[in-house]
Amino acid sequence: MDKENFRFYIKVRTALNIQAIAIHDELRTVFGDDAPSFLTVARWAQCFHEDREDIQDEERSGRSVAEIIPENTEQVRNIVVDDPYVTTEELQGQTGLSYGTVHRILSDHLKLRKVTARYVPKQLTDSQRSERVQICKENLSRFEDGSWRLCDVVTGDESWFFHQQTGQKASNAAWVTKEDPPPTIVRRDKFAPKTLFRIFFKSTVCGIGKQMFQEFDKLIRLYLTIPITTATSERAFSALNRVKNTLRSSMTQSCLNHCLLVHIYKEKLDKIDPNQIMSTFVSSNEQRQALLGLMF
Secondary structure, three states: OOHHHHHHHHHHHHHOOOOHHHHHHHHHHHHHHHOOOHHHHHHHHHHHHOOOOOOOOOOOOOOOHHHOOHHHHHHHHHHHHHOOOOOHHHHHHHHOOOHHHHHHHHHHHOOOOOOOOOOOOOOOOHHHHHHHHHHHHHHHHHHHOOOOOHHHOEEEEEEEEEOOOOOOOOOOOOOOOOOOOOOOOOOOOOOOOEEEEEEEEEOOOHHHHHHHHHHHHHHHHHHHOOOOOOHHHHHHHHHHHHHOOHHHOOOOHHHHHHHHHHHHOHHHHOOOOHHHHHHHHHHOOHHHHHHHOOOO
């Protein structure tokens, strides 16, 4: 039942001098949650009491939805093709359409979204990309047949050192009296004299290189264990508030660590058989076996 039928029923019942609350109860009894609200029934009943005959909605003022027409859509498309960096405000000024109409044309009709450009170190050509792929394939094949080792890698780093060093903001702070003006420091010119310092390193002894890359492997493993989000840490702190309460204020650090591990990883603990743990605990000591051997 659509809204016009509801309004027609309200109009007929109102003509029979039925109160709005009674009409609303009748509609709720028949249609349940699909029935209009009491405020809607009361508003239309009042309109029909004032001799309104039409059950249709009155025309509303404002912009027409007909602004989204093929001509406007094509106009926005042409502007975006000519200048992909144009903003919605600029499109609004060039087309004379409203902000919401321009946004609907871009997102709903043209299926466009604005993405920030990603900075790249260099703009490589197709030949340069092909050459880099070829070098990587050669290195991979040499590594697989054993002719290429990690200790053969030549590493390097470079840095520019200015001839005149300017201290950081904290180091430039100075004590002055209230009457004295603050000190000033001339900003270093970007064309100031500087020297490029570059270092290359290659391990000639494979043992040293192997030891160096073992430490690098440890560093990578430590980095990979860092959680991407803080959700795990937040859950651990929440568990700490539940375990370390006022009734357990005298708990030692070791006991607290063990209780937190049990509480945080309770899903894994549920998979462990407690009878096996108790059997291992009893079998590890002869006195326990003599005392509890019959039980386990």
